[in-house]
Amino acid sequence: xxxxxxxxxxxxxxxxxxxxxxxxxxxxxxxxxxxxxxxxxxxxxxxxxxxxxxxxxxxxxxxxxxxxxxxxxxxxxxxxxxxxxxxxxxxxxxxxxxxxxxxxxxxxxxxxxxxxxxxxxxxxxxxxxxxxxxxxxxxxxxxxxxxxxxxxxxxxxxxxxxxxxxxxxxxxxxxxxx
Amino acid sequence: xxxxxxxxxxxxxxxxxxxxxxxxxxxxxxxxxxxxxxxxxxxxxxxxxxxxxxxxxxxxxxxxxxxxxxxxxxxxxxxxxxxxxxxxxxxxxxxxxxxxxxxxxxxxxxxxxxxxxxxxxxxxxxxxxxxxxxxxxxxxxxxxxxxxxxxxxxxxxxxxxxxxxxxxxxxxxxxxxxxxxxxxxxxxxxxxxxxxxxxxxxxxxxxxxxxxxxxxxxxxxxxxxxxxxxxxxxxxxxxxxxxxxxxxxxxxxxxxxxxxxxxxxxxxxxxxxxxxxxxxxxxxxxxxxxxxxxxxxxxxxxxxxxxxxxxxxxxxxxxxxxxxxxxxxxxxxxxxxxxxxxxxxxxxxxxxxxxxxxxxxxxxxxxxxxxxxxxxxxxxxxxxxxxxxxxxxxxxxxxxxxxxxxxxxxxxxxxxxxxxxxxxxxxxxxxxxxxxxxxxxxxxxxxxxxxxxxxxxxxxxxxxxxxxxxxxxxxxxxxxxxxxxxxxxxxxxxxxxxxxxxxxxxxxxxxxxxxxxxxxxxxxxxxxxxxxxxxxxxxxxxxxxxxxxxxxxxxxxxxxxxxxxxxxxxxxxxxxxxxxxxxxxxxxxxxxxxxxxxxxxxxxxxxxxxxxxxxxxxxxxxxxxxxxxxxxxxxxxxxxxxxxxxxxxx
Amino acid sequence: xxxxxxxxxxxxxxxxxxxxxxxxxxxxxxxxxxxxxxxxxxxxxxxxxxxxxxxxxxxxxxxxxxxxxxxxxxxxxxxxxxxxxxxxxxxxxxxxxxxxxxxxxxxxxxxxxxxxxxxxx
Numbered sequence: 001x002x003x004x005x006x007x008x009x010x011x012x013x014x015x016x017x018x019x020x021x022x023x024x025x026x027x028x029x030x031x032x033x034x035x036x037x038x039x040x041x042x043x044x045x046x047x048x049x050x051x052x053x054x055x056x057x058x059x060x061x062x063x064x065x066x067x068x069x070x071x072x073x074x075x076x077x078x079x080x081x082x083x084x085x086x087x088x089x090x091x092x093x094x095x096x097x098x099x100x101x102x103x104x105x106x107x108x109x110x111x112x113x114x115x116x117x118x119x120x121x122x123x124x125x126x127x128x129x130x131x132x133x134x135x136x137x138x139x140x141x142x143x144x145x146x147x148x149x150x151x152x153x154x155x156x157x158x159x160x161x162x163x164x165x166x167x168x169x170x171x172x173x174x175x176x177x178x
Numbered sequence: 179x180x181x182x183x184x185x186x187x188x189x190x191x192x193x194x195x196x197x198x199x200x201x202x203x204x205x206x207x208x209x210x211x212x213x214x215x216x217x218x219x220x221x222x223x224x225x226x227x228x229x230x231x232x233x234x235x236x237x238x239x240x241x242x243x244x245x246x247x248x249x250x251x252x253x254x255x256x257x258x259x260x261x262x263x264x265x266x267x268x269x270x271x272x273x274x275x276x277x278x279x280x281x282x283x284x285x286x287x288x289x290x291x292x293x294x295x296x297x298x299x300x301x302x303x304x305x306x307x308x309x310x311x312x313x314x315x316x317x318x319x320x321x322x323x324x325x326x327x328x329x330x331x332x333x334x335x336x337x338x339x340x341x342x343x344x345x346x347x348x349x350x351x352x353x354x355x356x357x358x359x360x361x362x363x364x365x366x367x368x369x370x371x372x373x374x375x376x377x378x379x380x381x382x383x384x385x386x387x388x389x390x391x392x393x394x395x396x397x398x399x400x401x402x403x404x405x406x407x408x409x410x411x412x413x414x415x416x417x418x419x420x421x422x423x424x425x426x427x428x429x430x431x432x433x434x435x436x437x438x439x440x441x442x443x444x445x446x447x448x449x450x451x452x453x454x455x456x457x458x459x460x461x462x463x464x465x466x467x468x469x470x471x472x473x474x475x476x477x478x479x480x481x482x483x484x485x486x487x488x489x490x491x492x493x494x495x496x497x498x499x500x501x502x503x504x505x506x507x508x509x510x511x512x513x514x515x516x517x518x519x520x521x522x523x524x525x526x527x528x529x530x531x532x533x534x535x536x537x538x539x540x541x542x543x544x545x546x547x548x549x550x551x552x553x554x555x556x557x558x559x560x561x562x563x564x565x566x567x568x569x570x571x572x573x574x575x576x577x578x579x580x581x582x583x584x585x586x587x588x589x590x591x592x593x594x595x596x597x598x599x600x601x602x603x604x605x606x607x608x609x610x611x612x613x614x615x616x617x618x619x620x621x622x623x624x625x626x627x628x629x630x631x632x633x634x635x636x637x638x639x640x641x642x643x644x645x646x647x648x649x650x651x652x653x654x655x656x657x658x659x660x661x662x663x664x665x666x667x668x669x670x671x672x673x674x675x676x677x678x679x680x681x682x683x684x685x686x687x688x689x690x691x692x693x694x695x696x697x698x699x700x701x702x703x704x705x706x707x708x709x710x711x712x713x714x715x716x717x718x719x720x721x722x723x724x725x726x727x728x729x730x731x732x733x734x735x736x737x738x739x740x741x742x743x744x745x746x747x748x749x750x751x752x753x754x755x756x757x758x759x760x761x762x763x764x765x766x767x768x769x770x771x772x773x774x775x776x777x778x779x780x781x782x783x784x785x786x787x788x789x790x791x792x793x794x795x796x797x798x799x800x801x802x803x804x805x806x807x808x809x810x811x812x813x814x815x816x817x818x819x820x821x822x823x824x825x826x827x828x
Numbered sequence: 829x830x831x832x833x834x835x836x837x838x839x840x841x842x843x844x845x846x847x848x849x850x851x852x853x854x855x856x857x858x859x860x861x862x863x864x865x866x867x868x869x870x871x872x873x874x875x876x877x878x879x880x881x882x883x884x885x886x887x888x889x890x891x892x893x894x895x896x897x898x899x900x901x902x903x904x905x906x907x908x909x910x911x912x913x914x915x916x917x918x919x920x921x922x923x924x925x926x927x928x929x930x931x932x933x934x935x936x937x938x939x940x941x942x943x944x945x946x947x948x949x
Contacts, residue, residue, distance in 0.1 A: 062744045065786075082786070335904060
């Protein structure tokens, strides 16, 4: 069942823009979609999320980079399927029963671009106060700093907030070699 | 200031057309000043000015007024056409285009009108007007015409007044009129509503044939003969050629291009939208076909076939709407050639051929710039100065030929000059300097020629203002490749250079051959497919290390797509070879199976896969999955390169 | 006395345009919204020129021309049909029905005046 950009998430978004109080703090507050990759919780800004769909057939692109190995059909559009695990330096893993494809829209080379990636599970939408973000612990985290905004303490544990402006760029960030 | 009402938008659009026509007319006038073209220029300026005042382009109208005035004087024989005048009006025309872009009276236009270049233009115009006595007063020579006219018998009943037409004709010059009443019957059988008379007129006039024909515009069912009596003309010598134009309607708009009538202007964004929708329809139809195949219901089968036929028809119709004659960009080049040859002190004759070849609008739009670049290059680097040419026994005037033609699903556009040709040694030296090749590299002349398209390459010894602008011929190659096309160059020292662009007919939808390689499906553009044969049934050329296939009497190199697409070899018993022709050569593509034909809606590969070699795009199949479209040109090049390599190693 | 021009068109905009242009040039202009009304006007008045659109409700332009040419008051009256460049067969049909001339749409005031002067004097 595809979860269209609709019901619960959209309503929250709408209520946010309608409430002047919260809108006033929108510079520092964000809503994040929480998903899991290899057990870790990651957050992405909700406004960029287009839709969440069940896994579908993936077309392998011969000789493509490991970060963008495939293509999928999202409602008649050909959309690249990215491997976030690869970019975040996590071991490859096969998708399980709860796996979902997250479709996002972002700007690549000045062009609005739709792209998708596989997540092991998509969990919830939470409010994030950017002011309460903590830096990434130096030890134990495989992912390059440049792709992460910070870490957030949440009821279910640590959430890693991803930096959408660097994460999806076709070329790996030059500072990602740290 | 950009929110234009539809009427204003229409005015701006029409004005652009008029300005295009004006440029043509001015260039014609420069070559051959004849009264009809003078008239056309005057009318264009007049129409622009009139509309400008009505649609909120008053500042522009004020500016145009000066030039309209000048041409009114030319019309009345008060002022001669001079290169100076043509020059200043051409420049003014460019400014009018700029004013249209400003979208009407406003600070932007005001700034433009008071800008230094515009004020300078008016001064320049004054200078052109101050030529004193016109050198050759523009009075057309008078000629003697014989006109015989017999109205149709029903003419009177149908409201025609032949007497009035003859009066109109006589008013054009000096005339001798003879009435032939032989056919008038005796009174008892005379019918006053039937026309029995015939007229013979000998007319001496300076008016062109079209003016005479215009008199009889509505008498298309009459016996009419208008012919010029040679040798009886008086006045100045006649221009060498007179066009006998078909009847011109008085009511026809003063434009050369047929923009009136039942045609409708549609923004290209809307066309793109229709095409997108059509693409979705093609995909939906493919899904329908898939479902129908799995159900095996004859009634559904028939309907699916019907829908398929309709979709194909709709596709062809939609694509044909988007096709435009390449003339539309060729026209622009006259000006480029004129201005450039003047700037560089060269004499150049531009020749065009196949301007009516049609090409997708999106291709055309993106082609204009690379073509201009190539023309600049030919004029700047190719064609020599007149004295240089004369010294080497060539005519002083250089020739530049632009031609277009359609061939096997492709458009071929050539730019050919009779200049000095590419200097292979200079190219080699520069390529070594630039680190593109090493001194030891053994490179054929043809390959050296291709290097002019390499990034950052420029052959001019001195950087000229014309083509040495940092964007080299590599920009041409980039654009052409993005359009799924290719570039070919042929050059002979001392004789000239020909660059040929090969482009697909359309960017949007193609017929494809669906093939299976490993577990995946791929599309091969059908236009490049020559035939399909079984792989094992043909003998492989042994001595060439199994890279050649014997296809009847020809040896054809092949490439296994399992290797090219980095897939695992399967256990296919009967593999197939698709023989394709690309960039003028034949190659075989070995596949696991051929699945059938389909209509392929081409979707571009985004920033993640766009740079990848081997694919021209992607498409969505009937089962909803994505399939990649093979870049046949690239695969062909690769197959030949591998073959070449093997032969050299042997 | 001013010559009378009859304009038959279901578009009021066109009738107004014809009216404004020709009245400005000193003609008297009367109007009809379709071919049938046009025939009534033609019979009631002495008309120097008819300008008729082809595509109209009730009675179209071709039928108007045929009927006018059968009417004693319509024989010999110049009739201009409003045509479009691309519909050549319609133009031929109109000519066969008895039209004197045609005016291609879109037209402007200058073209209209030129054709009117040519046929009505």
